[in-house]
Amino acid sequence: MKIALRIEYKKGVEDPESSVVQKNALTLGFDKLKSIKIAKEYVFDIADQAGKAQVEKIARDLLVNPVIQEYTIYERDE
């Protein structure tokens, strides 16, 4: 089973990377862009449902900085 962990900046935290992408896209003439959100997704291959709890723990203990980031976990197609 595949479990995805998606990490993104919380609302109100400025992401310099996305503002640079947006600025450059506008320079190239893509004028319909209102904003860009960049997220990072990890995909875990887990043995069973207990693995999902482990992913949650990995997220909290290792991968997510709760001060500036939030995360979602969901099951993903292969």
Place this chain on the structure above:
Amino acid sequence: MPGRKRKAAQIVKLIGLDDSRLPAISKRMKLGLSADEMIMLKNYFLSLGRDPRDIEVHAMAQAWSEHCCYKSSKFYLKKYLSGLRQEYVILAMEDDAGVVEFDSDHVYVLKMESHNHPSAIEPYGGAATGVGGIIRDVLCMGAQPVALLDSLFFGDLKSGHGEGQLDQRFVFNRAVAGIRDYGNRMGIPTVAGSLAFDRSYSGNPLINAGCIGVARRKDIVRSRVTQSGDLLVVAGGKTGRDGIHGVNFASRSVSGKREDDIGSVQLGNPVTEEALTHAVLEAMEAGILDGMKDLGGGGLSSAVGELCYAGGLSAVVFLDRVPLKEEDMQPWEIWVSESQERMLMAISEKNLPLLDAILETWGLDHAVIARVKEGSNLVIEFHGETVLDLDLAFMTSGPIYCRNYTLPEKKEFTRTQPKEPADLNSLALEMLADFNICSREPVTRTYDFTVRGSTIVGPLTGSIDAETHSDAAVVKPLEDSFRGLVLTSDSRPIMVAGDPYRGTLNTLSEAYRNILVTGGFPHSVVDSMNFGNPEDPGQLGKFVESLRAIRDFCQKFSLPVVSGNVSLYNQNRDQNIKPTPVIFMTGIIDDVRKAIPSYFTGEGNSIYLIGNEDGDLSGSCLLHHLGYENTSAPFVDLDELSSLRKSMDALISNDVILAAHDISDGGLFVALAEMAFGRSIGASVDISETNGGRPINKLFAESGNRVLIEVAPEKEKLLSSLVTATIKKIGTTLGDRIVIENVNMNLIDVKVEDAKRAWSEGLSKMI
């Protein structure tokens, strides 16, 4: 815009409220004001006959925060440091950064600041924005930033982390990464600094960032506006909810739960700041700026207030014109936000189109947000409605506290004497690998220290693959001149904890010697004071003692203190940090080609020890390594340092010295080893003639104003005629081993290669 619902400022009911209920308001609005300060605030509005609006209360809280008005430290700073001026200083402690003469046409501009509290919450963003802020402090004086320094202090990496606290290794890695990314992306070299570890910094790391820039003397832009009718332009980053209440937050201790402090966190954006740097320098070149101030702690509230107040003027602010990151921000949020990469410029209406064009070229957001006017009251309008109308003098001056302090107990200076180990060789290797001594390469290598092409001596120096630490960095800031800046940033928290006065003198002596042994002459001092809770009389006493030491030292050596920073309330769960005054000292070298290396340059040369030693191990890395706490600090003989200075000047002008290194962390042994590392040249040394008693005292004591120098045999005669300080020949550069004898007994015999390995791996083994 029509149709959008605007939240106007809310009234805060203070009048008629019982004084006992005021602290609850301070807490709810996160003002960080004490009960007494809230009463002052209430009485002020009582005299105006009206209740304040929320933005007015927030503006006052910003202005009265420890960070902005130095309320606990101002009295003592003035008492001890205000008289330290030299004629070559152009601006000291007046504007955002100090300005000092470099040559007849140029000045150097410098400042150091701490970013401790934000870094405790989010080390990467906190450290990065610390660098960004200090660059803007130098930039806003109209100077081109040329080098960065940083002094960092972390908890014991082995200690892990407490409940609700970040792992110390995480804090360390992320803070270093933040400094690296900001400095490297801005293209400003990080050339010097210091790094120390101690348990007291767990949960409250110290991030002190310094910057130095150069400018033509006539181009200096003041942090004040003197033309009524001028416009104020905010340029650079947009204003958002990040970094709200940062300064109020610096006026108290970090709260237990990190998520509580979310509003104080900011991420840096060096790409914007790089563009801002170019734009500011172009505007300065065009000569159109009447005044400039960077937006740091306190945001617009501090910057607009101070810029106008310093020029004896005030302003009408049109707050709805500030470019925003989020649309629905309330007026008070816009006014106090500490979003990064913003600069406030004062300009006349006729020059505005030129500034607009420059800012457009660099793709920077900008807007005219205020008009400067005569009068005493600052007025803020938000969509036509007046939301703030306050007397600028009352707002900006802030309270000054002259709190009680107690001096550290007068204790007899007892010397701690650890047991002599059976095997000095292995102790020596252990000391080389000690956290506070070992190679800083894993950190400094991640910093780009050669970008701009003006770094003559970086943090690492020597042959490729055999590098060692330099004593101070050398930067050549001007293209058409060989005159250079010699930069060092030092701190001896272990010694300061043992004895604040003596410890601070030791810090200054080390910085002073770092510049001398690099071939420069000390020129100016910047202090960055990191201390605990000032409401604790014992902590404040340490701060005062430390200031007294800075005054005594600088008076003795005619050194000006040109700028500084005070960070208080550095605590973790009521536990104060070790008092940590950081000294950023700048020297001048007439010709950078004559910079002296810190490593042995060839075999068969003589090694001399200049200065007296008394074997006092107090405050040494050895005692810290062996687990002794607060062991006082060694005496510093300032007259001796003065005679060392004279001797070094004579030796340098006669080209006698091949290499030189000061004796500091780890004592004589570590100094010898570091000199050996730079070109893998060993030494045969006999310390029978040195004072200090037992072998470990002779090898590891850090007391005294001592330096080691390498001299070619044919210059030895000249040497003895030039030196007035105490000097002893202790050995010869030779082979590939470090061999140290004492009274016909071999103390240490290690291969340079093995010693180097222990030293190099010390830090990387932990991270």
